[in-house]
Amino acid sequence: MQVDSRLPTPLLKVSGLTRYYGARIGCAEVGFELWPGEVLAVVGESGSGKSTLLKLLSTRLAADAGTIEYALLGRGLTELSRLSEAERRWLLRTDWGFVEQNPRDGLRMDGSAGANVGERLMATGARHYGEIRATAQDWLARVELDPARIDEAPTRFSGGMQQRLQIARNLVTKPRLMLMDEPTAGLDVSVQARLLDLLRELVTRYGLAAVIVTHDLAVARLLAHRLLVMQGGRVVETGLTDQVLDDPQHPYTQLLVSSVLHL
Numbered sequence: 001m002q003v004d005s006r007l008p009t010p011l012l013k014v015s016g017l018t019r020y021y022g023a024r025i026g027c028a029e030v031g032f033e034l035w036p037g038e039v040l041a042v043v044g045e046s047g048s049g050k051s052t053l054l055k056l057l058s059t060r061l062a063a064d065a066g067t068i069e070y071a072l073l074g075r076g077l078t079e080l081s082r083l084s085e086a087e088r089r090w091l092l093r094t095d096w097g098f099v100e101q102n103p104r105d106g107l108r109m110d111g112s113a114g115a116n117v118g119e120r121l122m123a124t125g126a127r128h129y130g131e132i133r134a135t136a137q138d139w140l141a142r143v144e145l146d147p148a149r150i151d152e153a154p155t156r157f158s159g160g161m162q163q164r165l166q167i168a169r170n171l172v173t174k175p176r177l178m179l180m181d182e183p184t185a186g187l188d189v190s191v192q193a194r195l196l197d198l199l200r201e202l203v204t205r206y207g208l209a210a211v212i213v214t215h216d217l218a219v220a221r222l223l224a225h226r227l228l229v230m231q232g233g234r235v236v237e238t239g240l241t242d243q244v245l246d247d248p249q250h251p252y253t254q255l256l257v258s259s260v261l262h263l
């Protein structure tokens with residue numbers, strides 16, 4: 001996969017990001033840059049701070065210290081904490097996407113498939129019903145869902161189909177940044193493989209930048225250009241995916257890699 005690093009600034013710049021839960025470290029001193037079109041996987045065992053980091057990035061959780069800067073269109077790198085509540089909400093609904101591990105948390109289960117996709121499109125100003133419906137149908141097809149099922153509720157879809165619907169709902173606004181929390185966990189292995197292929201294809205086709213949290217190194221190997229290895233809330237190793245997985249430097253990464261048979 002090719003990464004466009006010609007732009008003078010990264011899309012996302014994170015520095016010293018820290019969050020404690022009482023005396024316990026959620027994550028500490030996390031820093032990285034993400035360039036347009038780049039996929040970064042955050043890996044580590046349970047409790048290593050991956051979810052905390054993702055919640056901080058999506059501003060669902062407030063940081064105790066550190067900064068998150070994003071290259072806003074027309075404004076350049078801007079600290080998220082400087083945005084008004086309305087600007088932040090707009091950003092999350094349009095230029096950013098968030099794929100939840102459990103699609104039920106990222107979909108409106110009482111709305112139709114079409115409404116789930118159309119809703120985010122309306123956040124960008126789309127008002128024409130026919131056009132919204134046509135775009136929603138087009139996106140269902142792009143994630144390999146039958147467009148004829150546009151009026152069905154997601155409750156009638158399988159887990160893998162719900163996850164694809166959640167992805168369509170996010171991508172319809174053409175976001176530049178996707179945050180994904182274990183997007184393939186909890187699915188059958190064959191469904192997982194197909195979804196991974198699809199994600200890889202979409203990320204490449206739309207030049208998406210993404211931060212993907214996963215405990216599965218095979219997912220990281222397939223999707224990510226770079227890895228951030230976390231242990232006890234801190235980054236212990238970072239580098240190009242193949243380099244880190246083929247020649248891990250930190251003992252913790254070596255342990256992670258050696259505990260997986262086939263990568």
Ligand SMILES: Nc1ncnc2c1ncn2[C@@H]1O[C@H](COP(=O)(O)OP(=O)(O)OP(=O)(O)O)[C@@H](O)[C@H]1O
Binds near residue numbers: 026044047049051
């Ligand atoms: N709401 C909370 N209250 C107190 N401690 C928390 C809370 N959420 C997370 N923690 C603690 O913060 C640390 C990091 O947890 P986090 O959920 O970020 O890890 P993770 O790598 O995402 O784990 P998993 O893969 O199991 O989701 C852990 O020690 C955890 O116990």
